[in-house]
Amino acid sequence: MGEAFEPPSDDGIQSVELKSALEDRYYAYALSTIMHRALPDARDGLKPVHRRILYGMRLLRLDPNTAFKKCAKIVGDVMGDFHPHGDQAIYDALVRLSQDFAQRYPLVDGQGNFGNIDGDGPAAYRYTEARLTEVARLLLDGIDEDTVDFRASYNGEKDEPVVLPAAFPNLLANGSQGIAVGMATSIPSHNAAELCDAALYLIQNREASSEQLCTFVQGPDFPTGGILIDSRESIREAYRTGRGGFRVRARWAKEDLGRGTWTIVVTEIPYGIPKSRLIEKMAELLQEKKLPLLADVRDESAEDVRVVLEPRSRSVDPVLLMESLFRITELEARIPLNLNVLVGGLVPRVIGLAECLREWVDHRRVVLQRRSRHRLGQIERRLEILGGLLIVYLDLDEVIRIIREEDEPRPALQKRFELTELQANAILDTRLRSLRKLEEMELKREFEGLTKEKEGIEELLGSEKLQWSDITKQIRAVKKAFGPETKLGKRRTTLENPPDTAGIDFSQVMVEREPVTVIVSQKGWIRALKGHVADLSSVAFKGDDSLKVSFQAETTSKVLVLTSNGKVFTLEASKLPGGRGFGDPIRLMVDLDDGTEIVAALPYKPESRLLIAGSDGRGFVAPADALVANTRKGKGILGLDDDAKAAFLVQAEGDHVAVCNTEKLMLVFPISELAELSRGKGVRLQRCRQSVLSDGCVFSLAEGLPWRDATGATRLANAQVLEKWLGHRAEVGTLMTRSFPRFDRFGK
Structure with a gap:
C-alpha cells in the first residue's frame, strides 16, 4: 500500500471521528427530546406543543365565550407560527386536551367528533371546531401583562411564551405522560380543590412536607373515576419520593333482576383503558374458559359507561366473581407515578408533592410581581400624561394660541409650561370636545384614583406578606370555581379498602x-x-x-x-x-x-x-x-x-x-x-x-x-x-x- 490519501484542504470536507460525531448528535437529540418534547414544565404543567396550541388559540381570540373556529385553522396557525412539526401530531395533542375522559380538566372545548372512551379516533380537523375552556383562560390569564418571558419562535418572526402564567395548578390537576431519552414521566390527574387546599397550607407553612400535604391531597382523581385501593401509607410514600404507583379498580354494583337472579353493572373503568379493548379481552377469556364464574359480558353504554356482567349461576358470590375478574382482566389497572418534571423549566428532576406545589406557588408570586410592575409602569405613564393635561387646563387660551400661531407647537408648549415630550404629545392629541370643564373634573378623579392604586402596588411589591395574601385570594377563587360542589370539581375517584380475600384460592x-x-x-x-x-x-x-x-x-x-x-x-x-x-x-x-x-x-x-x-x-x-x-x-x-x-x-x-x-x-x-x-x-x-x-x-x-x-x-x-x-x-x-x-x- 502506498501513502494514505489526504483530500485537498480547500474543498470544504472536514475529517470527523464517527464516535464523537454520533455522541454529539445523539446528545443534541436527547436534550431536545427532554427539554422541548417529553417532559412538562413544573410551573404550568405543559409541554411545548400544548403551550403553543393554547397560545395560538389565544391569538385567534378563541376565549370560552366566543364562537368556535375550525381545528384546521388552529393547527395551521400553530404549525406555521410556533411548532414546525407534523400537523397530525399537533391535532392529536389538541384532541387530547379536549377529551373529558383523558383530561380531568379539559383545556379545549371541542365541537364535533373528538373520539370516545372506546378508543375510536376523532374526525379529521376540517370537520371539528374548538375554543378554549375556563381552565385554559386561567392558565393564560395575564400573559399580555409582562408576567412571563417570551422567546423568538423557530423562524424568528414571532414571539412565544417560555411558560404560561398558570393561575391553575395544571401539572398535578391534569397530569402528564411522556417518554424522553433515558427518562420518562407519568403524572396522574388530581382534584384541583384539594391541590388548592394543599397550596394554601403550603403558603402558611413554607416547610410543610409531602406527608403533611397528603392530609389535603387524598390521592389521584381520574377523569374516568374508579376506586383507589392502595393503603394510605403507600400513597404517602409515593408522594414523598415522587415515584410509585396506584391500583385503580372499576366501580361496580349488583343489580337485582327479581326471582333471585342478578347481574353486575360496571359504571366506571380504570383510567387509560379503552372500553372496547377491555370487553374484547374479557370475551376472549370467556371463550378460553378462563372465567368460570362468568356467563356473559355485554356493553350497554350510551352517554355513560354501562358494562353488564352475567354470572354463571345465581349462587355465585358477586364479590368473589369481581375479585377473580380484577386479577385476570383490565378491570383493575396499575397507574404509575413518576414525578419527573423540568424544575424552573431547565432541570429534569423527580420531585415530591410538596416541591411540585412549591414550584407552582413560587411561580405565581413571580407572576404577581411582574404583573404589578407592569401595571405600575402603565400607571406612571398615565400619571405623567394626566399631570401635563391638568397643567394646561389652567391656561387653555394660551395653549390654543401656541397651537394656532407657532410653527412648531410642541417645543413651544414644552418651554412655556415645562412639560415633557410625552405630555406635550398628549396635549396635541387631545380632541377639542375634551376641553370642557367636566373633563377636567374627570381627569382629577382619575389622577387621584391612579395615585392611590400606585401606592397600593408599591406597598404590595415591598411586602412579601401582602404578596402571599394576594396569591391566597387568587387560589381561593380558583378553589371556589372548581370546588367539590361543582360538577367539574366533584371528586370522581374514591378511596376504599378492598375486601379480604386471604382465605380464597x-x-x-x-x-x-x-x-x-x-x-x-x-x-x-x-x-x-x-x-x-x-x-x-x-x-x-x-x-x-x-x-x-x-x-x-x-x-x-x-x-x-x-x-x-x-x-x-x-x-x-x-x-x-x-x-x-x-x-x-x-x-x-x-x-x-x-x-x-x-x-x-x-x-x-x-x-x-x-x-x-x-x-x-x-x-x-x-x-x-x-x-x-x-x-x-x-x-x-x-x-x-x-x-x-x-x-x-x-x-x-x-x-x-x-x-x-x-x-x-x-x-x-x-x-x-x-x-x-x-x-x-x-x-x-x-x-x-x-x-x-x-x-x-x-x-x-x-x-x-x-x-x-x-x-x-x-x-x-x-x-x-x-x-x-x-x-x-x-x-x-x-x-x-x-x-x-x-x-x-x-x-x-
Whole structure:
C-alpha cells in the first residue's frame, strides 16, 4: 500500500471521528427530546406543543365565550407560527386536551367528533371546531401583562411564551405522560380543590412536607373515576419520593333482576383503558374458559359507561366473581407515578408533592410581581400624561394660541409650561370636545384614583406578606370555581379498602372445574387426559418411554412432583398439556437442577399429610400444605446425605407404614412412631445395610396392605398375613416370601 490519501484542504470536507460525531448528535437529540418534547414544565404543567396550541388559540381570540373556529385553522396557525412539526401530531395533542375522559380538566372545548372512551379516533380537523375552556383562560390569564418571558419562535418572526402564567395548578390537576431519552414521566390527574387546599397550607407553612400535604391531597382523581385501593401509607410514600404507583379498580354494583337472579353493572373503568379493548379481552377469556364464574359480558353504554356482567349461576358470590375478574382482566389497572418534571423549566428532576406545589406557588408570586410592575409602569405613564393635561387646563387660551400661531407647537408648549415630550404629545392629541370643564373634573378623579392604586402596588411589591395574601385570594377563587360542589370539581375517584380475600384460592376460582387424568412417563413427560380414564392401555409414549404414574384429578387441582434431590415442585393441572400428543417434559415447566430425575407425582389435597423418604431409609410425615411451592424453583423438603436420593412421596392416610428395600426386606410399623416435620432429614424408617429403600405405603391395618405384582394385578395382604412383618421403626425387616410372589410395588 502506498501513502494514505489526504483530500485537498480547500474543498470544504472536514475529517470527523464517527464516535464523537454520533455522541454529539445523539446528545443534541436527547436534550431536545427532554427539554422541548417529553417532559412538562413544573410551573404550568405543559409541554411545548400544548403551550403553543393554547397560545395560538389565544391569538385567534378563541376565549370560552366566543364562537368556535375550525381545528384546521388552529393547527395551521400553530404549525406555521410556533411548532414546525407534523400537523397530525399537533391535532392529536389538541384532541387530547379536549377529551373529558383523558383530561380531568379539559383545556379545549371541542365541537364535533373528538373520539370516545372506546378508543375510536376523532374526525379529521376540517370537520371539528374548538375554543378554549375556563381552565385554559386561567392558565393564560395575564400573559399580555409582562408576567412571563417570551422567546423568538423557530423562524424568528414571532414571539412565544417560555411558560404560561398558570393561575391553575395544571401539572398535578391534569397530569402528564411522556417518554424522553433515558427518562420518562407519568403524572396522574388530581382534584384541583384539594391541590388548592394543599397550596394554601403550603403558603402558611413554607416547610410543610409531602406527608403533611397528603392530609389535603387524598390521592389521584381520574377523569374516568374508579376506586383507589392502595393503603394510605403507600400513597404517602409515593408522594414523598415522587415515584410509585396506584391500583385503580372499576366501580361496580349488583343489580337485582327479581326471582333471585342478578347481574353486575360496571359504571366506571380504570383510567387509560379503552372500553372496547377491555370487553374484547374479557370475551376472549370467556371463550378460553378462563372465567368460570362468568356467563356473559355485554356493553350497554350510551352517554355513560354501562358494562353488564352475567354470572354463571345465581349462587355465585358477586364479590368473589369481581375479585377473580380484577386479577385476570383490565378491570383493575396499575397507574404509575413518576414525578419527573423540568424544575424552573431547565432541570429534569423527580420531585415530591410538596416541591411540585412549591414550584407552582413560587411561580405565581413571580407572576404577581411582574404583573404589578407592569401595571405600575402603565400607571406612571398615565400619571405623567394626566399631570401635563391638568397643567394646561389652567391656561387653555394660551395653549390654543401656541397651537394656532407657532410653527412648531410642541417645543413651544414644552418651554412655556415645562412639560415633557410625552405630555406635550398628549396635549396635541387631545380632541377639542375634551376641553370642557367636566373633563377636567374627570381627569382629577382619575389622577387621584391612579395615585392611590400606585401606592397600593408599591406597598404590595415591598411586602412579601401582602404578596402571599394576594396569591391566597387568587387560589381561593380558583378553589371556589372548581370546588367539590361543582360538577367539574366533584371528586370522581374514591378511596376504599378492598375486601379480604386471604382465605380464597383464586387458582381454583379462575379455572373451570373438569375431571382429568394426569399421566407422568418414566422420562418425566407429563400430560392431562380429559375425563377420568380407567384404561390407559391405548395411551402412546414417545420412543422407548413408558408409564410411570397416573392418577385422577380435576382442572382446579395442583400436582406435587418430587425430584431425586429432595425438592418438591407444584404444577397447575389447568396448565398441563392435553392428551393429544406425548405431553411436555416437566423440566420445561420448573427449574430442575442438572442430573435430577422425577421420582413421584401425586395430586395435592389441602390439609392432608404425606410420607416422604430417601433411599438411605430416612423420612418423615409432612403436612401437604407445607410442600406447595409458588415458584418455579420449588421447595427443598427432604435433606439428603452423600449419594442418597429421594425414594418416594405417598399419601399418609392410615395407621401403619409399610416400607421395603431392594433386598426384598419389608417392615410394617405404626405411623405414630414417625415424626411430623415441614422439612428436614427425618428419622430412620428402615435399616438398609447393603441396599436402598425402594418403596413405601401408608395403609389401614384393618383394611389390609394393597400391592401390585409384575403383571399389574392388584392384591391385598390382610392383618393375619402381615403379622410376621410387624415391627418397629428403624428395624431391618423380614424377607418378602411366598406371601408376596412377583412383588412390583405397593398401592392399588
